[in-house]
Amino acid sequence: MKIGVVIPCYNVAKHIEDVVISTIPHCDFIVCVNDVSADNTKEVLHALADKHPNKVYAVSRTINGGVGAAMKTGWEEAVKLGADIIVKLDGDGQMDATYIPRLVAPLMNGQYDFAKGNRFHDFQALRNMPFIRRVGNLGMSFMIKAASGYWNIFDPTNGFFAVSASMVTKLAMRKIAARYFFESSLLIELYYHGAKIADVPMPAIYGDERSNLSVKKVLLEFPPKILKAFLRRIVLRYYIYDVNIGSFYLLFGTLLFGWGLVYAFVQWLHYRSLHLAAPTGTVMLPTLAIVLGFQLLLSAINFDIENGKLPRQV
Numbered sequence: 001m002k003i004g005v006v007i008p009c010y011n012v013a014k015h016i017e018d019v020v021i022s023t024i025p026h027c028d029f030i031v032c033v034n035d036v037s038a039d040n041t042k043e044v045l046h047a048l049a050d051k052h053p054n055k056v057y058a059v060s061r062t063i064n065g066g067v068g069a070a071m072k073t074g075w076e077e078a079v080k081l082g083a084d085i086i087v088k089l090d091g092d093g094q095m096d097a098t099y100i101p102r103l104v105a106p107l108m109n110g111q112y113d114f115a116k117g118n119r120f121h122d123f124q125a126l127r128n129m130p131f132i133r134r135v136g137n138l139g140m141s142f143m144i145k146a147a148s149g150y151w152n153i154f155d156p157t158n159g160f161f162a163v164s165a166s167m168v169t170k171l172a173m174r175k176i177a178a179r180y181f182f183e184s185s186l187l188i189e190l191y192y193h194g195a196k197i198a199d200v201p202m203p204a205i206y207g208d209e210r211s212n213l214s215v216k217k218v219l220l221e222f223p224p225k226i227l228k229a230f231l232r233r234i235v236l237r238y239y240i241y242d243v244n245i246g247s248f249y250l251l252f253g254t255l256l257f258g259w260g261l262v263y264a265f266v267q268w269l270h271y272r273s274l275h276l277a278a279p280t281g282t283v284m285l286p287t288l289a290i291v292l293g294f295q296l297l298l299s300a301i302n303f304d305i306e307n308g309k310l311p312r313q314v
Contacts, residue, residue: 007031008071009070010064013041017044035064035065042060059077075168085165086162103160113193114197121201144226147226148190157183180222249300257294260286
């Protein structure tokens with residue numbers, strides 16, 4: 001199996017040479033994609049390509065597009081070079097290249113289509129992760145699990161991953177985000193191709209690099225995108241591609257729970273305006289609807305976790 005590594009590069013002149021040198025022993029070739037860096041990253045990459053011919057390839061984009069756009073450019077180049085498995089590695093030194101063999105191992109026999117790192121497996125290594133990143137990743141993990149349908153994975157925003165070249169050629173690139181939502185949108189797109197995903201425990205490395213990720217953008221842009229992806233998955237999975245018991249759990253659970261809340265609120269306003277206590281029957285009716293609806297929604301979630309994956313495409 002021919003292993004290619006794609007490194008999206010943006011203002012990483014300080015770290016990229018060490019990253020490339022440490023990666024060379026663990027792959028057949030490296031494609032470094034300069035995403036219109038403001039520093040001398042481009043010159044450093046071309047120097048590395050000249051120093052390691054047929055091993056390191058330097059590609060430059062003409063327009064800054066973000067990590068996702070750089071990866072799409074790198075994927076295209078890696079497929080042309082004959083890669084069977086393509087690893088994504090960041091250029092800022094946060095990822096340990098010695099884990100590449102462990103990362104690609106699940107893909108070697110065709111059992112999995114995608115393997116990603118999981119920084120939350122090792123508690124001691126997790127303590128080194130900045131607190132704000134730790135909290136953010138925990139919250140994002142749950143939301144992306146729901147949006148992607150991959151409930152059995154963790155740390156979904158981890159950008160250290162390997163994917164089979166055959167799967168890359170199937171992906172709808174227009175549906176994969178160009179910037180910060182790249183990893184999440186990739187998982188969501190993999191779901192619709194029945195991709196099998198493996199989690200590979202590995203530590204995160206944090207040094208003197210600066211993250212280009214804006215917390216404000218994450219808080220403002222990620223939730224609407226995740227909600228849209230979640231609703232799309234539910235509609236397609238349970239009402240377009242298939243109709244099953246989970247479809248009924250979800251439909252009647254939502255109707256009962258929603259009706260119970262609305263009816264209870266309306267009755268509360270009515271009897272409050274009359275300065276009277278609501279009759280027992282009026283209280284019990286929405287209560288039963290809310291409880292039953294909530295139980296059906298829990299059953300829908302459980303069904304989605306156990307049986308939610310789409311059939312694998314062949």
